[in-house]
Amino acid sequence: MELKLMMEKLGAPQTHLGLKNMIKEVDEDFDGKLSFREFLLIFHKAAAGELEEDSGLLTLAKLSEIDVSTEGVKGAKNFFEAKVQALSSASKFEAEIKAEQDERKREEEERKHRRAAFKELKSAFTQ
Numbered sequence: 001m002e003l004k005l006m007m008e009k010l011g012a013p014q015t016h017l018g019l020k021n022m023i024k025e026v027d028e029d030f031d032g033k034l035s036f037r038e039f040l041l042i043f044h045k046a047a048a049g050e051l052e053e054d055s056g057l058l059t060l061a062k063l064s065e066i067d068v069s070t071e072g073v074k075g076a077k078n079f080f081e082a083k084v085q086a087l088s089s090a091s092k093f094e095a096e097i098k099a100e101q102d103e104r105k106r107e108e109e110e111r112k113h114r115r116a117a118f119k120e121l122k123s124a125f126t127q
Contacts, residue, residue: 003034007056010063014056022056 003022007014014022023034026041045051046061 007060010060012056012059012063018056022060025051025055025057 004014004019007019020032023032026034026038026045028038028041029035042051042057043061046058051058051061
């Protein structure tokens with residue numbers, strides 16, 4: 001029923017026998033139904049030229065084919081630009097964290113150096 005509705009929506013309605021023949025052409029497990037894998041097999045066979053010319057499956061594959069050179073990839077450019085922006089933001093955040101860690105280490109080193117200098121002065125006065 002789903003295949004029938006899809007073919008009608010694509011403007012290539014099929015008869016009941018036509019639909020059964022379409023299913024039989026890619027039905028690997030012989031259950032009379034199209035699994036997702038078998039559905040994908042339609043497009044694989046169409047690309048390899050393995051479907052019969054008068055097959056409804058070839059019609060299905062051609063009607064649902066998208067030419068990326070004319071249609072574009074609708075939003076992929078924006079997606080990748082946003083991804084790069086997010087990664088660079090993450091890098092900036094990591095850089096800020098690293099800078100804070102380096103600052104803490106530097107302050108700790110200064111504290112140790114001051115304590116050592118204080119102990120030296122203290123020992124000079126206690127002798």
